[in-house]
Structure formats: C-alpha cells, structure tokens
Amino acid sequence: MKILILGVDGYLGWSLANYLADRGHNISGVDNYSRRDWVKEMGSQSATPIRRMTERLQAFREKWGKSLEFFEGDLTNFNFVLNTLKSVRPDCIVHLAEMPSAPFSMIDAEHACYTHTNNLNGTLNVLFAMRETVPHCHLQKLGTMGEYGTPDMDIPEGMFELEYRGRKDTVLFPRDPGSFYHCTKVHDTINVRFACKIWGLRSSDIMQGVVYGTRIDQFDGDERLITRFDYDESFGTCINRYCASAVTGNPLTIFGKGFQKRGFLPLRDSMQCFALSIENPPQGGEYRAMNQLANVYDVTQLADMVAGVARNLGLDVKINNFANPRKEKEEHYYNPDHQKLLDLGYKPTQDMEGVIEETLRDLLQHKARIQAKEHVIVPRIRWDGRREVVDIIK
Amino acid sequence: MKILILGVDGYLGWSLANYLADRGHNISGVDNYSRRDWVKEMGSQSATPIRRMTERLQAFREKWGKSLEFFEGDLTNFNFVLNTLKSVRPDCIVHLAEMPSAPFSMIDAEHACYTHTNNLNGTLNVLFAMRETVPHCHLQKLGTMGEYGTPDMDIPEGMFELEYRGRKDTVLFPRDPGSFYHCTKVHDTINVRFACKIWGLRSSDIMQGVVYGTRIDQFDGDERLITRFDYDESFGTCINRYCASAVTGNPLTIFGKGFQKRGFLPLRDSMQCFALSIENPPQGGEYRAMNQLANVYDVTQLADMVAGVARNLGLDVKINNFANPRKEKEEHYYNPDHQKLLDLGYKPTQDMEGVIEETLRDLLQHKARIQAKEHVIVPRIRWDGRREVVDIIK
Numbered sequence: 172m173k174i175l176i177l178g179v180d181g182y183l184g185w186s187l188a189n190y191l192a193d194r195g196h197n198i199s200g201v202d203n204y205s206r207r208d209w210v211k212e213m214g215s216q217s218a219t220p221i222r223r224m225t226e227r228l229q230a231f232r233e234k235w236g237k238s239l240e241f242f243e244g245d246l247t248n249f250n251f252v253l254n255t256l257k258s259v260r261p262d263c264i265v266h267l268a269e270m271p272s273a274p275f276s277m278i279d280a281e282h283a284c285y286t287h288t289n290n291l292n293g294t295l296n297v298l299f300a301m302r303e304t305v306p307h308c309h310l311q312k313l314g315t316m317g318e319y320g321t322p323d324m325d326i327p328e329g330m331f332e333l334e335y336r337g338r339k340d341t342v343l344f345p346r347d348p349g350s351f352y353h354c355t356k357v358h359d360t361i362n363v364r365f366a367c368k369i370w371g372l373r374s375s376d377i378m379q380g381v382v383y384g385t386r387i388d389q390f391d392g393d394e395r396l397i398t399r400f401d402y403d404e405s406f407g408t409c410i411n412r413y414c415a416s417a418v419t420g421n422p423l424t425i426f427g428k429g430f431q432k433r434g435f436l437p438l439r440d441s442m443q444c445f446a447l448s449i450e451n452p453p454q455g456g457e458y459r460a461m462n463q464l465a466n467v468y469d470v471t472q473l474a475d476m477v478a479g480v481a482r483n484l485g486l487d488v489k490i491n492n493f494a495n496p497r498k499e500k501e502e503h504y505y506n507p508d509h510q511k512l513l514d515l516g517y518k519p520t521q522d523m524e525g526v527i528e529e530t531l532r533d534l535l536q537h538k539a540r541i542q543a544k545e546h547v548i549v550p551r552i553r554w555d556g557r558r559e560v561v562d563i564i565k
Numbered sequence: 566m567k568i569l570i571l572g573v574d575g576y577l578g579w580s581l582a583n584y585l586a587d588r589g590h591n592i593s594g595v596d597n598y599s600r601r602d603w604v605k606e607m608g609s610q611s612a613t614p615i616r617r618m619t620e621r622l623q624a625f626r627e628k629w630g631k632s633l634e635f636f637e638g639d640l641t642n643f644n645f646v647l648n649t650l651k652s653v654r655p656d657c658i659v660h661l662a663e664m665p666s667a668p669f670s671m672i673d674a675e676h677a678c679y680t681h682t683n684n685l686n687g688t689l690n691v692l693f694a695m696r697e698t699v700p701h702c703h704l705q706k707l708g709t710m711g712e713y714g715t716p717d718m719d720i721p722e723g724m725f726e727l728e729y730r731g732r733k734d735t736v737l738f739p740r741d742p743g744s745f746y747h748c749t750k751v752h753d754t755i756n757v758r759f760a761c762k763i764w765g766l767r768s769s770d771i772m773q774g775v776v777y778g779t780r781i782d783q784f785d786g787d788e789r790l791i792t793r794f795d796y797d798e799s800f801g802t803c804i805n806r807y808c809a810s811a812v813t814g815n816p817l818t819i820f821g822k823g824f825q826k827r828g829f830l831p832l833r834d835s836m837q838c839f840a841l842s843i844e845n846p847p848q849g850g851e852y853r854a855m856n857q858l859a860n861v862y863d864v865t866q867l868a869d870m871v872a873g874v875a876r877n878l879g880l881d882v883k884i885n886n887f888a889n890p891r892k893e894k895e896e897h898y899y900n901p902d903h904q905k906l907l908d909l910g911y912k913p914t915q916d917m918e919g920v921i922e923e924t925l926r927d928l929l930q931h932k933a934r935i936q937a938k939e940h941v942i943v944p945r946i947r948w949d950g951r952r953e954v955v956d957i958i959k
Contacts, residue, residue, distance in 0.1 A: 247678070249674045249675060249678070279693065280643045280689060280690050280692075280693035280694070281643060283689045283693065284641070284643070284685075284686040284689050284690065287681070287682075287685050287686060287689065288681075288682055288686065291678075291681050291685070291752075292678040292681060292682065295674060295677045295678050295681065295745070296674050296678065298674075299673065299674035299677065300674070302950060303950070322727075322734045322736055323732055323733070323734040324727070324729045324730065324732035324733070324734050325729060325730050325732070327729075331729070333716075333718070333727075333739065335718045335719060335721075335725070336718065336719050338717055338718035338719070338898070339717070339718070340716045340717040340718050342716060342739035342741065343739045343740070343741070344739070345727065345736035345737045345738070345739055346737070346755065347736065347737070348755065348759060349759075351689070351756070351759070354752070354755050354756050354759055357752075357755055358685075358748070358751075358752040358755065361740065361742065361748050361751055361752065362745070362748050365742060365743075365745070365748055368892065369892040369948050369949075370949070498762065498763040504732070554763050555763075555764070556693075556696060556697070
C-alpha cells in the first residue's frame with residue numbers, strides 16, 4: 172500500500188513509518204519540524220537523541236531497502252498539500268501532523284489560535300486536496316479519548332443510537348473536551364465527518380488513549396532509527412513524564428487528588444492499531460471512530476506502578492501530589508467501550524510493567540540529556556492563565 | 566448598560582445598535598467592513614443603499630442624542646481586541662462578527678480555512694481578552710439552528726439530559742452541521758462552553774433561525790439609518806432572496822424538492838430576542854443556549870407565501886425548483902424546542918405576511934440596485950466543488 176504519513180518526524184509518525192515499512196508498505200512523509208520547535212519553546216528536548224531527517228532517511232533506506240520519500244512543508248499551505256498528494260497519490264494518508272499538547276494550547280490567546288489554525292486548517296486542506304486528487308484514499312486520522320471528557324456514563328465508540336422523546340437516530344456521542352487542544356480534535360471530528368458525508372471520502376478516527384514507551388521492535392539494531400521521547404510539561408504525557416522523573420530523581424508529579432482515570436497503551440500497541448485500521452479501511456463515505464486503549468488506570472495507580480518498577484531497578488523514587496494546574500474532575504466514572512479494534516485483531520500488550528522497565532532502561536542511558544532540562548517537568552502552565560510552578564500539596 | 570457590538574456594520578449588528586440605543590443602552594461597536602468586501606467578492610451589493618460608517622455614526626448621534634463609540638479593527642488581532650475591551654469595559658459583548666455564509670465557506674479550501682480562522686480565532690481572542698479584562702461581562706454569542714442539522718427527533722435547546730445504559734448526565738445535544746460555516750458555529754459552541762466552564766465566564770448562545778425583513782421601527786424617519794440587505798446566493802437568506810427575486814421578475818429559487826424545514830423570524834423579533842437575553846444575563850460560569858425562531862415552514866410554503874403577497878402588490882412572480890447545490894435532506898422531521906426565549910418574554914410577530922409586504926415595498930424602491938446585480942441570485946457554489954449555475958428541474 173502507498174501510505175503518506177503527515178507528521179512523519181514525530182513520536183508516532185516516525186515509529187509508524189518504520190512499523191509499516193516492516194509490513195511491506197511504501198512510505199512517504201511530510202513534516203515541517205514544528206514538533207522540534209514547540210519542544211524547544213518549552214525549554215526542553217527529546218530525551219532520546221533523535222537524528223536529523225537526512226540521517227533518519229539514510230538509516231531508513233539501509234534498514235528497509237527502500238527510500239522514504241520526504242516532503243518538507245506546512246499543511247496550512249493548500250498548494251503544498253495539493254502538490255504533495257498529486258505527486259504521491261497515496262492509498263492511505265495517516266494524519267499525525269497536529270499540535271498535540273493540551274498545556275501548549277492553554278498558554279495564551281496566541282497559542283490557542285495557533286493550535287486552531289495549525290490543526291483545523293491543516294486538516295481542511297488535506298480534505299479539499301483529497302477530494303480533488305485521491306477521493307478514494309483512506310484518511311487515517313488521529314483523535315483522542317480526551318474528546319469525550321469524563322461524562323458520568325459509558326462512552327461508546329464515536330457514534331451511538333440516541334433515543335430521545337420516543338424517536339431514534341444515529342448521532343455523534345456528545346463531546347466535552349478539557350483544553351483548547353482537545354477542542355480542536357473535536358472540531359476536526361466534526362469537519363472530517365462532514366467531508367465524508369458530502370464528498371464520499373472515507374476516514375478512520377482512532378480515539379487514542381495515552382501512549383507510553385520508547386521502543387518498537389523495528390528500531391532494534393540501529394540507534395539512528397529511535398523515535399523522539401518528550402517529558403516536558405507540555406509534550407510529555409503521563410507515564411513518559413513519570414519515567415523521566417524516576418530516572419533523574421525528580422518526584423513523580425500527580426495533579427490534584429490523582430484519581431483521574433484514563434486509557435493507556437504502549438507505543439507498540441498504538442502501531443498495531445494503526446496498521447489494523449490502515450489495512451482494513453472503511454467504505455467510501457464512511458466515518459469510523461474507534462476507541463484505542465489497552466487498560467484504564469487512575470494516575471496514582473500508574474505513579475505507583477512506575478515507582479515500583481523503578482525501585483526494582485535500584486532507583487530512589489518519590490511521588491508528590493501537586494496543585495492541579497488544570498480544571499478537570501479529579502474523581503469520576505470512566506468506562507469507555509473499546510471493542511472495535513479488538514474485533515479487527517488488536518492484541519493488547521499484557522506486560523505493562525515490562526514496557527515501563529524497558530522505557531526506564533532506555534532513559535537511564537540518556538539521563539544526562541534529561542537532567543540538562545529537568546526544570547521543565549513540574550508544570551507551570553495553568554488553565555487559569557497564570558504561569559507559576561504549582562505547589563506540592565501532598 | 567454598556568454594550569459592545571462586534572460586527573456593528575452588519576445586517577444584525579447595525580440594527581441592534583439602534584434597537585438597543587432606543588432602550589437607553591450605551592453602544593460601542595467594532596467592525597473591519599469585511600461583510601461589505603465579502604458581498605463585493607460575490608459580485609453583489611446591499612439592496613438597500615447603506616451609508617458609510619462616518620455617515621451612519623452621524624445619523625446615529627442625531628437620532629439618539631449620543632455617540633456610538635466605533636473601533637475599526639480585526640478580531641483576529643488579539644491586541645486590538647484586548648485594547649478595545651480595556652478601553653470600553655463593556656457589561657455585555659454582542660458577537661456578530663463572524664463570516665455567516667454557508668456557500669461562501671464551501672467555495673474552496675481557502676474560503677473554508679478563512680471562515681475557520683476568522684470565526685474561531687476571533688472568538689478565542691474575545692474569550693481570552695474577556696478573561697483578562699472583564700471576566701464578569703456577558704458574552705452574547707450568535708449561534709444558529711443549523712448547528713443541530715435535521716436529526717430524526719426533537720431538538721432541545723443546546724443541552725439535554727442524556728440517559729445511556731442506565732446512567733444520566735447533562736450533555737451537549739449532538740450537532741450535525743451542513744456546511745463548513747455551520748461547522749465553525751459548532752466549534753465556537755464547544756470553545757465558548759469550555760471557557761465558561763474553566764474561567765467562570767458567562768455566555769448566551771442564541772441559536773438563530775433564518776432572519777428576514779428590511780426594517781425595525783427604530784430606523785423610521787432617517788434613511789441614513791437603514792441596515793444592509795443581501796440577496797446574493799451567499800449572503801442572501803431564504804426569504805430575503807425570494808423577496809429580491811420577486812421585485813425584479815426573477816424566479817424564486819427553491820433548492821431540490823423544497824421540503825426542507827427551517828425556523829424563521831423577522832428582523833424585529835431577532836432584535837427583541839437579543840434585548841431580552843442581554844437584559845437577563847446568565848450567571849457567572851453559565852453557558853446558556855436558546856433556540857430562536859417564530860415559525861417553522863418548509864421553503865416551498867415560504868416561496869408560495871412570498872409569491873402570494875407579491876402578486877397582491879401586482880408583481881408577476883414565478884417559482885422554480887433548481888437542482889440542489891447543497892447536500893442536505895430535502896424531506897425530514899423537524900421539531901425544535903423554542904421555549905426559553907418565550908419564557909423571557911419574547912412575543913413573536915404574528916403577521917408574517919405583513920413583514921413580507923413591507924420588505925417587498927422597501928425593495929421596490931431599490932429595484933434598480935438589485936437589477937444591476939440580479940445575476941448573483943441563482944446559485945453557482947455547489948457543495949461538490951463545482952461552480953456552475955444550477956439547472957431548473959421543475
């Protein structure tokens with residue numbers, strides 16, 4: 172299959188390029204290196220010493236015996252998108268080119284607007300360019316479980332049959348995002364679903380849980396292939412940030428009471444799910460949403476798990492509860508459906524502690540890189556607009 | 566009350582400035598004259614000979630004995646918004662500054678992106694600037710009934726109690742917009758509701774039906790005060806376009822089968838509803854949505870009604886069904902709640918034919934202006950991306 176990965180320089184994008192190449196697909200990619208710049212703006216860097224694109228492409232060619240065709244450019248430029256699609260004519264476009272950080276989107280009006288423009292206009296340009304050049308192509312979009320928020324009820328996968336006052340219709344399950352970034356993901360859902368409806372495009376939306384880990388098997392044997400790993404307050408997600416803290420002797424930062432429940436899955440599982448969806452595309456006109464998670468935990472359970480594994484490796488680990496910089500429910504019901512990917516063949520990794528141990532061992536090798544930037548771990552970006560380090564409350 | 570109207574140069578904005586001044590409020594306004602430019606881009610002009618802003622402001626001062634403080638600028642410029650709010654410190658901001666046309670947003674990728682940037686970033690800047698300067702101010706936002714689409718069930722007002730698998734929560738009623746413009750209104754709803762939740766801002770969302778008519782009583786006696794009136798395929802809404810067609814001998818253009826049902830209300834009723842909402846603001850932290858319509862008709866009933874009134878005025882009127890340039894249900898269930906504004910005291914205009922007659926009489930005075938641009942009435946902007954005049958099918 173000809174697969175174009177938008178955001179191929181990122182954590183998921185670069186991993187997926189290698190994962191899919193290993194499965195025999197032909198990979199092209201687009202990036203404007205924004206992720207590297209955003210993380211620098213946070214005063215941070217990838218814990219793993221990722222290579223520049225030319226070196227990545229060289230290592231990719233050596234490993235997989237064929238080139239990754241790379242296009243540098245910005246998706247908010249419609250003509251760039253159009254010309255790239257005309258040139259590649261992909262069977263599937265994997266869209267991983269959005270600004271993915273909740274805190275980054277909450278910094279100020281400029282960052283909120285930037286997140287909207289980058290994410291929404293990028294996706295709109297892809298939709299219009301697909302209509303014009305490759306209307307049968309499958310748009311593999313990345314959603315987030317965070318679109319739903321934490322309603323006091325089960326969460327179906329994207330759509331559901333609503334019965335209201337004795338009448339029924341199939342509608343979008345109500346969204347309740349928790350940051351302006353999450354808002355943009357909801358907006359994308361609305362826009363992509365609309366484009367499928369009116370233009371007959373096909374799209375899968377993977378409503379992703381929180382991904383963690385440093386590795387997929389496809390990187391083995393060539394350190395030039397390793398993907399990025401962020402641990403700063405904006406781009407470091409929960410388990411990854413805990414692991415970076417554990418290896419550098421910083422406290423694991425739990426926000427507020429710490430009973431926030433989320434779905435989590437290892438990087439390998441994320442790759443597995445993407446491949447299943449890509450290789451089993453939806454029908455023309457279909458917008459398909461699938462919730463993607465392996466396990467539901469609250470953030471305190473996860474901190475305890477990371478601390479336990481880290482202590483077995485001889486690390487001295489503290490856990491602290493910090494004043495919550497966000498506005499969110501800290502104790503709530505959480506029970507999302509996640510059957511559709513299992514039906515496609517998804518086999519969740521059972522050994523979560525094994526993945527955490529592997530991650531810690533990888534990060535120990537790069538401890539000095541994290542220590543050089545460890546001031547970025549404790550949050551300062553607050554949902555109320557202030558920017559001051561949050562206090563320890565426990 | 567100190568009221569700042571964003572988009573004060575528009576159809577609703579200019580009317581509302583006069584309506585609220587008559588009720589004793591102090592009015593400020595913002596505009597960048599985009600609406601005049603968009604309509605020119607469509608090859609059209611206002612049927613009514615609206616004056617330039619300096620003349621409007623002079624007439625306003627003479628009529629109401631006080632000035633309207635006017636700021637020319639663009640809401641996508643955060644510092645402009647911030648400085649304006651610092652200077653005015655309004656009790657209420659009425660946000661009528663969005664690009665409001667479905668066809669305009671569907672022209673191409675550039676217009677879809679522009680609509681997103683103008684509407685979403687404008688509103689985001691207002692929210693951030695409110696938080697910083699006037700957190701107790703009431704944001705009177707303009708939604709549209711088009712956010713809901715036409716689900717096969719009743720439509721509540723904004724939120725509803727959802728019961729799902731035995732558990733209950735109050736959630737946003739699912740949206741199903743029918744153009745990229747309508748998508749932006751849904752996105753705004755999500756963003757504004759989120760800002761109310763995390764920052765304690767207060768906002769009312771008027772989910773407006775289709776507004777029609779040339780006049781409110783407050784314009785009487787000074788033609789310099791008249792508001793704009795659009796009839797082109799992008800900015801002319803249903804009844805207004807029918808009226809412009811009727812006075813110039815063009816066929817009334819029904820799309821497709823013509824059984825699309827919508828809510829409609831005269832310009833006077835729109836003003837009445839805005840005033841009721843502004844003078845009865847919600848609590849801090851509250852996001853309140855109210856459906857605003859006087860009557861539900863299908864577009865064929867409306868064409869027949871306009872034709873009937875026009876024939877009584879001696880006009881020769883034809884009605885034609887054209888191939889539908891949009892993708893929409895042409896026969897459907899439609900039963901939106903609209904109780905909240907009635908509870909606040911809204912008295913719907915009963916004499917719809919009277920308003921149509923008044924509109925036709927006003928337009929007859931400006932017949933030459935419409936004739937000069939009558940080629941813009943029959944649609945060419947199609948949801949599938951083509952731009953060719955649609956065919957008559959009946």
